Amino acid sequence: MTTPNSGSRSTRMPWIRFAALGVALFSLAACGVERQPTEYGDAYEENFMLGCTGVDKDGLVPNGGEKLSSESYCGCVYEGLVETVPFEEATSFEETQSEAESGADIKVPENIQSVFDGCGNA
Secondary structure, three states: OOOOOOOOHHHHHHHHHHHHHHHHHHHHHHHOOOOOOOOOOHHHHHHHHHHHHOOOOOOOOHHHOOOOOOHHHHHHHHHHHHHHOOHHHHHHHHHHHHHOOOOOOOOOOHHHHHHHHHHOOO
């Protein structure tokens, strides 16, 4: 099983993108700005795309952040998660990442890694 800190750049980069998503979702929930989604849908997709691309729905990069991944890659990952990963597993992985210390070696679940791999570097 590949871990985020082992393997090629293409293996590490999806993990970094997903980590950014976890931080974004965790931050929104912690601030009380928006309730954490409880299923895949519009609210989760919007949060996911912000965390994955670094760009909000208006095309802006909030809080002095940076653009992360392409919209096509992130859309592919989102669709792959919806089709193959139970919501609870995706959010559990996000939570694990958001609570981990910087640089921690986090094991990417096989079904999530398969989604990353299937989307390549779109």
